[in-house]
Amino acid sequence: MQGLLLVNVGTPATTHKADVQQFIGDMLSDPLLLGYSEWLSAFLAHNLIAPLSASQSKEKYKLIWRKETPEISPILYHMRNLANQLEKTKNIPTEIAMRYGEPSIENAFKRLEEKCPLMHELIVFPMFPHYAQSTTQTVVNEVGRIFYRRAHSFRLKFVEPFYNHPAYIQALAMNARPYLDDVDRLVFSYHSLPVKQVKVGWEKGKDFDYVYQLKETNRLFCENVGISLHDTFLFYSSQRGKNWLRPFLDKDITDLPRQGWKKVAAITPGFLSDNMETLYDVDWEARQLFMEAGGEKFVFIPSLNDTPVWVEAVWKIISDGIRR
Numbered sequence: 001m002q003g004l005l006l007v008n009v010g011t012p013a014t015t016h017k018a019d020v021q022q023f024i025g026d027m028l029s030d031p032l033l034l035g036y037s038e039w040l041s042a043f044l045a046h047n048l049i050a051p052l053s054a055s056q057s058k059e060k061y062k063l064i065w066r067k068e069t070p071e072i073s074p075i076l077y078h079m080r081n082l083a084n085q086l087e088k089t090k091n092i093p094t095e096i097a098m099r100y101g102e103p104s105i106e107n108a109f110k111r112l113e114e115k116c117p118l119m120h121e122l123i124v125f126p127m128f129p130h131y132a133q134s135t136t137q138t139v140v141n142e143v144g145r146i147f148y149r150r151a152h153s154f155r156l157k158f159v160e161p162f163y164n165h166p167a168y169i170q171a172l173a174m175n176a177r178p179y180l181d182d183v184d185r186l187v188f189s190y191h192s193l194p195v196k197q198v199k200v201g202w203e204k205g206k207d208f209d210y211v212y213q214l215k216e217t218n219r220l221f222c223e224n225v226g227i228s229l230h231d232t233f234l235f236y237s238s239q240r241g242k243n244w245l246r247p248f249l250d251k252d253i254t255d256l257p258r259q260g261w262k263k264v265a266a267i268t269p270g271f272l273s274d275n276m277e278t279l280y281d282v283d284w285e286a287r288q289l290f291m292e293a294g295g296e297k298f299v300f301i302p303s304l305n306d307t308p309v310w311v312e313a314v315w316k317i318i319s320d321g322i323r324r
């Protein structure tokens with residue numbers, strides 16, 4: 001029997017400063033993120049960056065946290081729902097895990113083994129359509145590291161980045177269509193990355209080339225919904241330095257109203273579950289900047305989350321990518 005593990009980046013346990021600081025510290029200790037050596041990353045992350053940035057991040061998390069009882073991080077909420085839908089409709093034992101923090105990969109293995117003692121194969125689905133060393137690569141490495149720490153009676157299969165898979169493109173298009181009426185332009189927003197990291201991927205080839213892959217997604221999406229690429233803009237969010245991919249969403253979006261584009265819809269195809277980077281950076285901050293700069297309408301297109309079309313698409317991507 002097969003099992004399924006959906007893996008994402010992570011999120012703080014609560015919006016309290018200590019939890020946010022712990023999460024940022026754990027995340028930035030990963031040498032694949034900022035590119036420093038292991039000890040320097042951990043030292044800088046826990047002693048400098050996390051303590052300095054936790055207060056500001058905490059306020060952003062408070063704005064986007066879901067108000068259910070108990071209150072919950074949006075990314076966790078949407079991933080749990082997606083896993084439940086997949087388990088129910090596809091009859092496959094499914095768990096979620098985060099690269100940093102909880103639910104951990106190790107505990108997800110344990111839960112799957114308990115749920116399904118006869119599991120012979122675990123399909124690992126990194127929830128990133130586009131390859132990056134700070135997402136896909138670190139998830140694959142960490143799942144492997146945890147797997148080889150003890151004996152298991154199942155094997156692992158990884159789903160590759162699926163930036164051009166027809167089911168992903170179709171799901172994006174179906175999800176976005178209702179939001180595209182009465183806007184002048186479509187804004188694609190993706191997570192920025194250090195240019196140095198992007199260049200390494202580009203040198204390895206298309207399978208590792210973040211910018212090539214996201215531009216392919218944009219092209220195929222436009223083809224599917226019947227709009228011209230020339231009627232779209234590409235921005236990068238969440239940059240943490242000068243030498244990161246640009247134009248920057250939190251700066252350059254203010255140019256659009258001045259150029260005459262006053263009604264836009266914003267889509268974030270790199271994020272499959274809504275989270276701080278979509279709900280704050282795009283739906284909150286970019287909206288505010290755009291409107292203050294003279295914009296008239298800013299339509300935020302939610303992530304695919306646990307929509308039925310995405311549940312079906314995940315299954316199709318898995319079925320096409322994994323020999324059964």
Ligand SMILES: C=CC1=C(C)c2cc3[nH]c(cc4nc(cc5[nH]c(cc1n2)c(C)c5CCC(=O)O)C(CCC(=O)O)=C4C)c(C)c3C=C
Binds near residue numbers: 012075191193270274
């Ligand atoms: C496409 C997805 C993502 C890429 C690429 C990515 C790169 C990247 N991120 C950081 C630093 C931080 N990321 C944080 C949170 C966070 N990042 C992603 C996705 C990508 N990151 C997600 C889904 C989340 C979780 C958000 C949530 O809702 O909890 C954080 C913590 C939050 C904050 O303070 O901003 C940090 C820090 C780097 C350095 C990087 C590439 C080098």
Ligand SMILES: [Fe+2]
Binds near residue numbers: 009
């Ligand atoms: Fe991130």
